[in-house]
Amino acid sequence: MIAIVYPQFYGVGGIARYLQSFLENLPEGHPGVLLITGDEHRDDRAFAGVQIMHVPFRSSRLNLFSWGLAVRRLLISLHRDGKISCVNFHWPPLIPGLFLPPSIPVVLTAHTTYLGMSGRFYATRHFDSQWSAKSLAVKMWMERRIFRRVDQVIALTEQGRQEVLRYGFPGKVTVIPNGADVRKFHPDPHCAKDIDVLFCGRIERRKGSGAMVELCRQLVAAKPDIRICIVGYGDDDAWVGEQLAPLRANVELTGKVPFEHMMAYYNRSHVYASGSYYEGLPGTCLEAMAMQLPAVVWDFLFYRGLVVDGVTGLVAEPNDFAGMTSRILQLLADPQRAAAMGREGRVLLESAYSWRDLAQQLLDVKCSAELR
Secondary structure, three states: OEEEEOOOOOOOOHHHHHHHHHHHOOOOOOOOEEEEEOOOOOOOOOOOOEEEEEOOOOOOHHHHHHHHHHHHHHHHHHHHOOOOOEEEEEEOOOHHHOOOOOOOOEEEEEOOOHHHHOOOOOOOOOOOOOOOHHHHHHHHHHHHHHHHHOOEEEEOOHHHHHHHHHOOOOOEEEEOOOOEOOOOOOOOOOOOOOEEEEEEOOOOHHHOHHHHHHHHHHHHHHOOOOOEEEEOOOOOHHHHHHHHHHHOOOEEEEEOOOHHHHHHHHHOEEEEEOOOOOOOOOHHHHHHHHOOOOEEEEOOHHHOOOOOEOOOEEEEOOOOHHHHHHHHHHHHHOHHHHHHHHHHHHHHHHHHOEHHHHHHHHHHHHHHHHOO
16 A cells, blocks of 8 residues: 655645646556545545545644644554555654654655755846745755655646655656646636636745736736736735735736635636746646646746647746746737637647646556565
8 A cells, every 4th residue: 555645735825736737537447445544624525446534634834843743653654553554644744754763665745845846957047036045955855855754756747747856855756747627627618708817726936926016017008908807825924915015906826726616716817927036846837737727937947848839738938027928918918819728828738738648657666666
């Protein structure tokens, strides 16, 4: 049995959505899966062939540490008793993976790294880290320690693979992207589209909160009747609200939205846009493209192969606000071109980013670790 460890499965974050989609799309006859998670915001969920074990958890730094230690003890006991054969950690957070004995095979799914989240991956620094230098040093030390311990790493993108290799990891890094459940995310052609531009995701520095504000200003200045919706929440909520208050006639901020309500926002929108500077592989972009929305994003490595310029969307050089504004307005002015890109995006999602296929690829990596 494979044990998957993540404390906030019942949250609305990207890793929680990733795990939900993976478990919903496990193939028939799959190996047994044990999900070890926290009980915060717990609800009733069930997946075929999956057991869920809850370890009490509350969102705080101290509780995350104590939760990690409790999970470590649990994993050692389960492996000793022959109940699990492999552990799959999803990070961040990192603590449960520290100090596990080498007898337990470990696969690490690195959704992001602190190298990337620090803003140091690219030669040009596009954002400042939210952590102090001392805090970041501790977090990256923890990463290096875990990289020395794990058997295999799964990265979501080529950028993610390069980040892992920059830590000196000598083992195998397999790139398997995040996906979208194309059975669940499909457009409703009868839905009225009353949103021109949709931004969605965490509202924080590395996700481009400042860039989003500037893009909204330029879009409203260029098209005074434009309708923009921002779905999400994060550390920069209050600041973004203050900055965009003068544009409240054009810009709606929804705050935190339940996962099941996202379909309506995609259906109502013409264009998906993002000013994010750092992602693993953004689930909102995948979902939007599954819903046949063209995407307009900065030209970063983590989008390569997904947002194909002129095919599934448009890209602009990072911080070329005039260029991104122009590209968004081009798509709004040419609905036929936007619709064609949206259809191409859906085709790409079905062929390369469908969870039905990705779930099997992930199982293959995790099962291979059992045989080491």
